[in-house]
Amino acid sequence: MRHRWISVLICAATTAAATAACGSGGAANQTADGKTELTIATFNEFGYEELFKEYEAAHPDIKITQRKTGQGQPHHQNLFTKLGAGSGLADIEGVEEGYLSQFMSKAGQFNDLKEIGPKVEDDRWLKWKTEAITTKDGKLMGYGTDIGPLAMCYRKDLFEKAGLPSDPEGVKALFTSWDAYFAAGDQFIAKVPGVAWFDSAAQVYNAMHNQLETGYYDKSDKLVVDTNADIKKNWNTVTAAVAKGQSARLGAFSNEWNTGFKLGKFATKTCPSWMLGVVESQAGPENKGLWAVTDAFPNGGGNWGGSYLTVPKQSKNAQKAAELAAWLTAPEQQIKAFKAKGTFPSQNKALDAPELLEQTNAYFGDVKAGALFATQAKKIKAAQYKGPADGQIQETVFSPALQSVEQGKNADEAWKTAVEGAQKAAK
Amino acid sequence: MMRRPSFAIYGFLAAFVLGSAFPFYWSFLVASRDNSVLTGDFTLVPGGNFWTNATRVFDTVPFWKALGNSFIVSGTVTFSVVLLSTLAGFAFAKLKFRGRGVLFLFVVATLAVPTQLGIIPLYMAMAEFGWAGELEAVIVPNLVTAFGVFWMRQYLLDAIPDELVEAARMDGCSLWRAFWHVALPAARPAAAMLGVFTFMQSWNDFLWPLVVLNADNPTLQVALEKLQSGYYVDYSLVLAGTTLATVPVLIVFLVLGRQIVAGVMQGAVKG
């Protein structure tokens, strides 16, 4: 009976599939020793590893399991897949700012933290940070973790070459408004041939766009792409600069973009706090001391990046999950996360913490980076209202359309494509 | 004995293999140096950082546990796919039964289903079975593939002379025995090939395992994804991880590769 195991295997496969449906029905989130297990799904670096141990020590009935994904993209695809499947989400899910509009359009699947969470002081977070994750009817869908306040990075040596001021104070005049910024760009490219003023049109445009009071949608979720004159004005300004040669035409995060840093092919870069590490890693040690950053940004401030902790309705321990999330996002904890992994805190008190204010960055000439970005974070006035397809319009419609202009497409035609694309995305 | 091929053939093959192997060498190159290889400082000489980077990989991800899981998953899947596909392929190629043509066309048609959307309903099914987070969820859906059935069927069409099956049956062999003594030996080279493909594919499978497995019980590819965290990617670390993850696959290939070669030598089944 040498081959009886074949039939055994086949039988096993058949019956396993047929009977498994009756297996483990209500998997309660209890560990063997009776603790409540809380799962938390994060991506990138939230800097929470040590904090989990601290929380577990203070709450002996809780066991925390972290599901960590490296990159944001697979994390969010995972999140939305399980949202679609109706099960499998962690008790706490991290959501990044770039996916906020998609997330908010699914707010019904998540818990209102004002309702289930512990009492949290009203002014814990920067106002705009909380605003962005509050629904129109006042529900709080997530606790803010970190942010990415924008400053301007620039190449000191290239500025000097162009006869522009290059010290952190003097340079601020160039970055007071977008008009001043692009005018300085004209001056720069006239003096330094072969080097552009900025890396990519979409990077600049998105920063400008997010400063507008009204973006692609108005507050009644009506798409206003073709009627909001500010959008067209920004479009015209940026595409005009591209036509003049101010753009290095390097798509952000592409290989060519990395090479552009190395070769010094552009003189300024819109810089959220986390971008300093990117610049250092891409430009490399041979460019150390050439890059600088200043606490100025055209037309005020801005934000790019940062995340929230949310509690899905799928969670069987929503209340305990909310307690943990509230604890993690308290200023004392976020400062520890900042020290562990450099995530820039979104909490008012944390922005005044000495640990943050004293942080310096050696690559950028020992600049007091913590204090600099804290100043920038406070300059942001309000969060722009984001409609349901807002993120999609920015990522898959307007950014590619601007790149197509950089690739040589007529700006008016590209505008038409962008408007049509936005209308299609919003449908 | 056939004569040995000329230098031209070796030369051509060497060029082809060199092109195929370049990304591996290059991955190792970056893993043994740092990110600067990627932007400008091009070189073909490895540096001395490989073990440092490898140690960082071991410190960052549960490498050994993930390696064990990957072996369990890929090993089980490969074993099952090869066996069950050969079985079905043999039936479709050499046995006569009602509905054979239609059933076979159905098998091939299932290949044409785009899988990208399948992950949502598949996750629902796995959650229903209670397998979400378990290795079963990445093993069971892949126990037998349409690709494998199709491949073994096409191979066995000509590889086994009809007379051989008939003869076995006239000797009073059951079909099981005919499969065991006639089909399996004849299928060896193709089965080894299918084994290599299946193992490699299962080994490198990423999106579905990432969705369905939990971080504390990952396969290797899922574990290695964590090396890419942070706002900028440390490629020397990432590529050290992928280099380490490729080594076991190459070992499996060497082992099964001998089977593929052995298949040529045994002319017996042709008799």
Added chain:
Amino acid sequence: MTATLSKVDRGRAQEARPRPPRRYRLSNADAKYSPYLFVAPFFVLFGTIGLFPLLYTAYVSLFDWEIGDDDPPFVGLENYRTLFTDDQFWNALFNTFSIFLLSSAPQIVVAVLIAALLNANLRARTGWRMGVLLPYVASLVALTIIFGNLFGPQYGLVNDVLGLLGIDPIDWQASTFGSHVAIASMVNWRWTGYNALIILAAMQAIPRDVYEAALVDGASALRRFFSITLPMLKPTLIFVIVTSTIGGLQIFTEPKLFEPSGGSGGGTEHQYQTVVLYLYQSAFQGFDLGYASAIAWVLFLVVIAVAGLNFFLTRRAVK
């Protein structure tokens, strides 16, 4: 064509042979039911796990279904109707076919050639075979960087080489044809060795004595290849052509890797967005699960039609 039609099909000739009478001890039940048992695992597994996603997708395609919706409205065939008037879909279909043609045709020819070389009496056979399959296990991260560096519009190696030859640089991202060529070369690089090994396995199944007989008859190497090897490879060639048609029309990974931003738009103006990329974008960026499901089903039918056509063409061409 007419010449091939007049020939007697090989397979049919075999079937026409008189079969031995069933007077042996062979159990009737065994002959009748065992084959079903042999193919059962596939169908059982498909029935329990594969079928559900398929039917679910078909069901979802009839709704205006966003990911995470509780109560999506039923729209009947509306998604399909929209699809047929959707320029982006037709553009994606065109791109898919263009990349498919640029990749599969050269790939199969080269694969047969490589297989023939590998089938020679080489030293260190396993090493060579392993060598050609290496692209199949290459990490996608490494590929993204390498091909990104090769086909970079401004600092790419390929353009540098073209420059040395006095040819103007090509914007591999912006140009439709250029991007298709770049992606096709990526596809060819990844899959040629793989197909070569499949064909090689079939070549090895050809009995040596057939060749030796031909050698005695004084047939040239080329003639031996066309009159012995190729016809004997027919089932495998059908396999390779059908599977690479199916795989080629579902092409996803390579164009996705080619997009520098990592998105699924397939270029700034969808120059290289394929059907599956569009499907993926609709589902996971647009959350439009209903529409994405409709794309999936239409693509399924297109793939079946083209694979079927290729199957019949191959069956006729290779005798």
